[in-house]
Amino acid sequence: MKVLAAYAIKGGVGKTAAAVSLACLAxxxxxxxxxxxxxxxxxxxxxxxxxxxxxxxxxxxVAGRLPARDAIKATDFPGLDLLPADFTYRNxxxxxxxxxxxxxxLRAVLxxxxxxxxxxxxxxxxxxxxxxxxxxxxxxxxLVPVIPATLSVRTLDQLAGFIAGLGGxxxxxxxxxxxxxxxxxLHRQITAGPPEGHGDGMASTAIPALSAIxxxxxxRRPVTAAAPRGQAARxxxxxxxxxQARLGLRPAEAGASGLSPGPAGRRSSPR
Amino acid sequence: MAVRIASREFVLAGHAxxxxxxxxxxxxxxxxxxxxxxxxxxxxxxxxxWRLFRAGLTLELRAPGRPAGRGGRAGAxxxxxxxxxxxxxxxxxxxxxxxxxxxxxxxxxxxxxLAAAAGVRAxxxxxxxxxxxxxxxxxxxxxxxxxxxxxxxxxLTAPSRAALPARLVIGPLRGYQAEADRxxxxxxxxxxxxxxxxxxxxTALAAAGRxxxxxxxxxxxxxxxxxxxxAAVAVILLSLLDAAEANVPGTLRDLDTEFLHDLRVAVRRxxxxxxxxxxxxxxxxxxxxxxxxxxxxxxxxxxRDLDVYLLGxxxxxxxxxxxxxxxxxxxxxxxxxxxxxxxxxLVRGLRSERFADLAAGWRRDLAGLAGASGGPSxxxxxxxxxxxxxxxxxxxxxxxxxxxxPQALHELRKACKELRYLLEAxxxxxDPARQRRAVRELKALQDCLGRFQxxxxxxxxxREIAGQLHADGSAPxxxxxxxxxxxxxxxxxxxxxxxxxxxxxxGFASxxxxxxIRALTRGAR
Numbered sequence: 001m002k003v004l005a006a007y008a009i010k011g012g013v014g015k016t017a018a019a020v021s022l023a024c025l026a027x028x029x030x031x032x033x034x035x036x037x038x039x040x041x042x043x044x045x046x047x048x049x050x051x052x053x054x055x056x057x058x059x060x061x062v063a064g065r066l067p068a069r070d071a072i073k074a075t076d077f078p079g080l081d082l083l084p085a086d087f088t089y090r091n092x093x094x095x096x097x098x099x100x101x102x103x104x105x106l107r108a109v110l111x112x113x114x115x116x117x118x119x120x121x122x123x124x125x126x127x128x129x130x131x132x133x134x135x136x137x138x139x140x141x142x143l144v145p146v147i148p149a150t151l152s153v154r155t156l157d158q159l160a161g162f163i164a165g166l167g168g169x170x171x172x173x174x175x176x177x178x179x180x181x182x183x184x185x186l187h188r189q190i191t192a193g194p195p196e197g198h199g200d201g202m203a204s205t206a207i208p209a210l211s212a213i214x215x216x217x218x219x220r221r222p223v224t225a226a227a228p229r230g231q232a233a234r235x236x237x238x239x240x241x242x243x244q245a246r247l248g249l250r251p252a253e254a255g256a257s258g259l260s261p262g263p264a265g266r267r268s269s270p271r
Numbered sequence: 272m273a274v275r276i277a278s279r280e281f282v283l284a285g286h287a288x289x290x291x292x293x294x295x296x297x298x299x300x301x302x303x304x305x306x307x308x309x310x311x312x313x314x315x316x317x318x319x320x321w322r323l324f325r326a327g328l329t330l331e332l333r334a335p336g337r338p339a340g341r342g343g344r345a346g347a348x349x350x351x352x353x354x355x356x357x358x359x360x361x362x363x364x365x366x367x368x369x370x371x372x373x374x375x376x377x378x379x380x381x382x383x384x385l386a387a388a389a390g391v392r393a394x395x396x397x398x399x400x401x402x403x404x405x406x407x408x409x410x411x412x413x414x415x416x417x418x419x420x421x422x423x424x425x426x427l428t429a430p431s432r433a434a435l436p437a438r439l440v441i442g443p444l445r446g447y448q449a450e451a452d453r454x455x456x457x458x459x460x461x462x463x464x465x466x467x468x469x470x471x472x473x474t475a476l477a478a479a480g481r482x483x484x485x486x487x488x489x490x491x492x493x494x495x496x497x498x499x500x501x502a503a504v505a506v507i508l509l510s511l512l513d514a515a516e517a518n519v520p521g522t523l524r525d526l527d528t529e530f531l532h533d534l535r536v537a538v539r540r541x542x543x544x545x546x547x548x549x550x551x552x553x554x555x556x557x558x559x560x561x562x563x564x565x566x567x568x569x570x571x572x573x574x575r576d577l578d579v580y581l582l583g584x585x586x587x588x589x590x591x592x593x594x595x596x597x598x599x600x601x602x603x604x605x606x607x608x609x610x611x612x613x614x615x616x617l618v619r620g621l622r623s624e625r626f627a628d629l630a631a632g633w634r635r636d637l638a639g640l641a642g643a644s645g646g647p648s649x650x651x652x653x654x655x656x657x658x659x660x661x662x663x664x665x666x667x668x669x670x671x672x673x674x675x676x677p678q679a680l681h682e683l684r685k686a687c688k689e690l691r692y693l694l695e696a697x698x699x700x701x702d703p704a705r706q707r708r709a710v711r712e713l714k715a716l717q718d719c720l721g722r723f724q725x726x727x728x729x730x731x732x733x734r735e736i737a738g739q740l741h742a743d744g745s746a747p748x749x750x751x752x753x754x755x756x757x758x759x760x761x762x763x764x765x766x767x768x769x770x771x772x773x774x775x776x777x778g779f780a781s782x783x784x785x786x787x788i789r790a791l792t793r794g795a796r
Contacts, residue, residue: 030362049415073446076408076416081445115380220414 001114005139009155011126014145014178016043019123021236024224027079031118039125042085048075057088059095093130106134139171145178148190177206205238279441279455284463292461304407310336314399315472318392324483326388327354369396393527398475399429417447433478496650500551503649505640528578535571543692547656570620573613594753601746653697654792660690684720709787712779719775726765
């Protein structure tokens with residue numbers, strides 16, 4: 001079982017859209033996928049039309065009183081299950097802090113699910129906290145959206161420094177340009193190459209700022225299912241292929257360059 | 272998904288549900304019919320002796336209705352459902368063309384679960400159907416699918432053809448069991464809808480005139496202590512003949528190793544009963560058939576010995592320390608060649624007139640004994656013969672010392688087998704709890720003797736093949752070294768079994784062990 005975490009220090013950079021899309025594409029590829037919406041804002045849970053409620057809340061999950069498998073809900077997409085968000089996740093740091101080995105608790109919660117899933121996708125809330133450290137200890141690959149803005153690139157530096165300082169088990173980092181608007185000169189200039197010092201960890205696929213991506217939350221339908229051959233879906237497919245290669249799920253290949261979308265994937269139809 | 276929860280199934284009075292059925296949703300739940308119908312080919316599989324059924328499992332192979340190109344199996348899935356309705360699914364792939372062994376499937380939870388239940392037995396298609404499935408999602412107020420209602424219109428296509436009643440199946444989605452239960456309760460009250468009495472598999476089997484667990488391939492008889500011994504022996508022998516014949520087609524097709532094993536067991540038991548209780552039969556009858564069953568037993572021995580070897584080969588190769596498992600390959604190849612040749616002889620024998628005459632004549636002669644009367648009772652015969660076989664095993668075992676040759680242990684093993692077969696043949700005369708207790712120590716002794724003798728045969732084969740490989744120069748030195756190491760491991764296992772023997776026999780021959788078998792035969796008189 002591989003763990004992929006969509007994570008960023010900043011909010012509103014396209015984490016949830018990436019997490020949902022990659023989870024759908026992985027399930028469409030025949031993998032058994034669990035998406036855990038760790039964000040108390042519950043955007044991913046809302047999109048899948050699932051009630052953002054976990055019996056006993058985040059405390060019961062991290063304390064082991066509620067096995068994760070008992071809180072899982074099937075989505076309308078074959079192969080993709082959801083561990084829903086709960087508003088109590090806002091206190092997850094506190095709950096984690098009260099546990100033995102608080103930095104690896106999330107990993108322990110996921111461990112019993114290994115026989116059931118090939119891939120777990122974590123949709124993380126923004127920030128750097130004990131939860132973030134848990135995510136870093138649990139994940140095999142950290143998928144980090146970076147919007148083409150100076151401050152956003154700076155937070156990527158901070159994150160890389162944070163990971164480097166962790167020691168022990170930590171994930172690979174795969175960042176990608178997110179919400180790229182090629183009408184903007186600054187975006188074109190910044191995305192002309194990877195940020196300094198992040199050449200190896202930068203995906204060659206970028207995700208453009210597209211209304212189709214924004215609409216998926218209004219229509220409560222992943223863009224990979226709503227428009228599987230559209231530009232957004234093709235871009236996420238390219239990103240998924242790069243993530244797969246980093247996770248060792250497929251051989252590495254030359255990805256799409258710049259903003260050119262990756263190849264279209266198999267349609268992930270709802271039930 | 273990997274895990275799905277128990278379904279709710281219903282049978283429809285007609286071919287399709289009335290409008291009222293689709294409107295049977297609970298408040299807050301809405302069934303949305305109108306989905307596209309798809310045709311699927313289904314096969315339900317189990318082992319010949321129903322191991323999955325006995326483990327509470329159902330295995331279904333489901334493939335798209337239209338042939339999918341040359342492969343023909345694109346999109347085919349295997350669904351293994353437990354008693355609790357939870358299912359593990361896996362892509363069928365080219366290995367899952369029935370009959371197949373669980374071990375041939377790709378690594379994963381499906382293979383692990385199937386292999387644990389089916390072991391070395393092949394998974395055979397027991398019923399096949401073509402189904403037209405139409406799915407109607409049931410949505411909650413948020414528009415989220417909480418269950419899928421499937422209309423299943425199926426036709427049995429094998430082993431016979433028959434129309435099956437249309438079914439409605441509620442497939443709950445994980446985490447939405449309560450909603451599915453509410454929906455099931457609502458549908459149960461809809462006009463023309465009845466709860467299904469059995470699963471789709473059971474319905475298909477029933478239409479084919481079968482029921483789960485209807486064949487074990489093993490002898491199973493019910494006797495009474497007072498019935499004439501001749502009639503009881505005839506019943507036992509007929510049951511053994513049934514078991515032997517039931518395993519012949521699978522042996523001829525080489526579906527798995529257990530068909531031959533069970534055929535051999537039936538033949539050996541027949542020979543044991545003939546030896547021990549032949550006197551209860553009309554004069555000359557046992558003598559006439561004894562040589563023929565020896566011929567049949569001998570015919571099956573070489574392939575079975577090689578099967579045992581090949582089944583143990585992966586563990587043997589994995590146990591090598593100095594040599595690499597691949598070094599043993601020339602040896603395995605020789606085993607396979609030997610098996611192929613031995614199998615040729617076995618198949619010719621089982622297809623011969625001699626075998627056909629033996630089976631037909633034996634059945635005819637035994638059938639004539641059904642109404643036998645007079646002579647000793649079955650209880651008296653059982654008690655006498657079990658006591659005799661028990662005494663013989665005690666005598667042979669008691670004479671074995673540290674310096675006894677392997678042949679002495681082999682003779683004791685055969686005597687123990689005879690005792691065991693008699694205990695099992697007359698099991699229906701005994702108290703089941705006493706029988707279990709009586710057999711416990713005998714079984715432990717048999718296991719020990721079996722390991723010793725298997726090692727003896729394996730060492731002989733290893734030496735013989737090593738000699739051949741060396742003589743014809745067809746194997747590298749690494750192969751001979753690996754075989755030497757393997758022989759060392761087999762010899763160590765044999766020595767361990769030999770070291771265990773005294774303790775096992777002491778348990779069997781202890782006053783308590785003797786009393787348990789005596790108590791059994793006393794109860795049968």
